Amino acid sequence: VTQDVFDWAIQKASEKKQLDLHNVEFLSMQEGLCVQALHIGSYDDEPATIEKIHKFIEEQGLQVDINDDRHHHEIYLSDPRRTKVENLKTVLRIPVKNN
Incomplete structure (x- = not known):
């Protein structure tokens, strides 16, 4: 944009x-190198998806790279006022770097 x-x-x-x-x-x-996943469902259930992302990061030999310039991001694709909780879509993005 x-x-x-x-x-x-x-x-x-x-x-x-x-x-x-x-x-x-x-x-x-x-943004730089990141790992992201599409979370579908309640915001309360995001920790399980974040856990899967962290497992993937470890399996790929990467390292989480959160600092003053790089942050965890959530991109909300659904309007919670108009979408059933079980259908909410959120992109969860975690910055990473090579080990």
Whole structure:
């Protein structure tokens, strides 16, 4: 996504939904090497998926690389107001580095 597309989306969402989005920011990130998984279901069940990710990281000889610049991310693909809990989709992403 470019700054222009972001600005357009903010304008349209503000107009259509009558939302105050003046605090929304456009950030560009260099993610680097990550392991991610699609979690389907309740947010309360995410720890089991995170555990599987950590097991995969270990099996692949990688190392978790969380620090001041690299963070665990969750990307929410479903709207919890409109989606049944068992159908919620979330991408869980953990930064890694080679050992």
